[in-house]
Amino acid sequence: MAQTMQAAVVHSFTEPLRLEEVAKPEPGIGEVVVKIEASGLCHTDIHAAHGDWPVKPKLPLIPGHEGVGIVEMVGAGVTEVKEGDRVAVPWLGYACGTCRYCVSGWETLCEQQLNTGYFLDGGYAQYAKAYARYVGKVPKGVDPMAAAPLTCAGVTTYKAIKVSGARSSDLVAIFGIGGLGHLALQYAKIAGATVVAVDLVDEKLELAKKLGADYTVNGLKEDPVEAIKKLGGADAAISVAVAPKAFEQAYRSLRRGGTLVFVALPADNYVQLPIFETVLNGIKIVGSIVGTRLDLAEVFDLHAAGRTQVIYEKRHLEDVNRAFEEIEKAQVPARLVFEM
Numbered sequence: 488m489a490q491t492m493q494a495a496v497v498h499s500f501t502e503p504l505r506l507e508e509v510a511k512p513e514p515g516i517g518e519v520v521v522k523i524e525a526s527g528l529c530h531t532d533i534h535a536a537h538g539d540w541p542v543k544p545k546l547p548l549i550p551g552h553e554g555v556g557i558v559e560m561v562g563a564g565v566t567e568v569k570e571g572d573r574v575a576v577p578w579l580g581y582a583c584g585t586c587r588y589c590v591s592g593w594e595t596l597c598e599q600q601l602n603t604g605y606f607l608d609g610g611y612a613q614y615a616k617a618y619a620r621y622v623g624k625v626p627k628g629v630d631p632m633a634a635a636p637l638t639c640a641g642v643t644t645y646k647a648i649k650v651s652g653a654r655s656s657d658l659v660a661i662f663g664i665g666g667l668g669h670l671a672l673q674y675a676k677i678a679g680a681t682v683v684a685v686d687l688v689d690e691k692l693e694l695a696k697k698l699g700a701d702y703t704v705n706g707l708k709e710d711p712v713e714a715i716k717k718l719g720g721a722d723a724a725i726s727v728a729v730a731p732k733a734f735e736q737a738y739r740s741l742r743r744g745g746t747l748v749f750v751a752l753p754a755d756n757y758v759q760l761p762i763f764e765t766v767l768n769g770i771k772i773v774g775s776i777v778g779t780r781l782d783l784a785e786v787f788d789l790h791a792a793g794r795t796q797v798i799y800e801k802r803h804l805e806d807v808n809r810a811f812e813e814i815e816k817a818q819v820p821a822r823l824v825f826e827m
């Protein structure tokens with residue numbers, strides 16, 4: 488008799504997720520089955536469940552791309568990991584390995600890629616199947632509950648700070664202190680930058696202060712553009728707020744030569760930015776999508792070395808719909824992690 492497992496499943500973009508018994512996956516060639524211990528809730532999972540983006544996920548879908556757990560079964564030909572290893576199952580679930588992007592260390596741009604919790608079933612379940620080549624090894628000393636948010640929120644913002652070019656003399660503005668933002672500000676500090684944290688919720692800004700932000704701005708009480716310009720303007724601004732308005736403010740908060748990094752993916756897909764000022768001020772705008780396997784390994788190493796703090800609260804998978812609502816209303820400190 489085929490084995491089953493519990494999973495949270497999206498059947499339609501307009502209905503809540505359903506907790507169901509579904510078939511437990513079996514590993515194919517090059518694949519592993521991971522017994523999930525912890526599974527982070529990324530805002531992307533909400534976009535996926537709502538069908539917010541121009542490219543729609545598969546349905547039915549088991550969301551989740553911050554699943555962390557123990558390899559329980561390995562398929563034929565797997566050499567990368569073995570039974571008993573703790574691994575993370577990230578957004579980049581598969582890439583071809585041979586295209587110009589893959590061979591140049593940009594597998595996150597591979598056109599053949601498959602994304603976990605979008606085109607492949609993800610971590611909102613007791614077990615998840617994954618391609619062994621694309622799981623991240625979780626080092627000893629990294630707790631699975633903390634490893635989960637690092638698997639997307641961590642690697643994504645670590646990469647965003649890298650591509651921003653931020654260095655010690657820079658002022659870096661982080662727009663949105665949610666799951667991603669609370670880690671973005673720590674990576675900016677690790678790069679040596681001075682950090683301004685912007686959000687609309689005071690509790691998020693208090694957390695930002697505790698995590699090392701030098702300045703905070705509540706965008707409902709103060710104009711972030713003016714506040715940041717008063718500090719000289721940002722050398723880099725990272726937009727991890729789910730609102731086009733924050734992208735526009737981040738743009739206008741830059742000093743000449745500054746870099747704006749697009750990271751958040753609001754359903755409302757467009758921003759209005761001026762051409763003239765972009766040209767005359769030598770502004771750079773760059774999109775940043777998650778991070779590579781190397782970036783993820785670096786993120787885990789930094790955490791194992793005690794250099795980052797992951798702020799999360801635990802939830803049960805049965806409460807997935809309530810958890811989505813909490814995130815949409817910005818009612819939680821940073822990340823929610825389902826304990827399996």
Ligand code: NAD
Nearest residue numbers: 530531663664665666667686728733750751752776777817
């Ligand atoms: P989150 O809900 O945890 O955090 C968003 C934060 O933005 C909240 O703290 C909220 O209060 C704040 N915010 C909302 N409007 C704001 C505004 N106008 N100004 C300032 N702050 C504002 O979400 P998250 O999980 O951190 O994800 C953020 C976004 O990043 C989502 O759209 C997600 O899909 C996207 N994402 C992108 C990548 C990528 O690779 N580019 C990876 C992961 C997530």
Ligand code: ZN
Nearest residue numbers: 529531639640
């Ligand atoms: Zn994510």
Ligand code: ZN
Nearest residue numbers: 583586589597
């Ligand atoms: Zn490729």
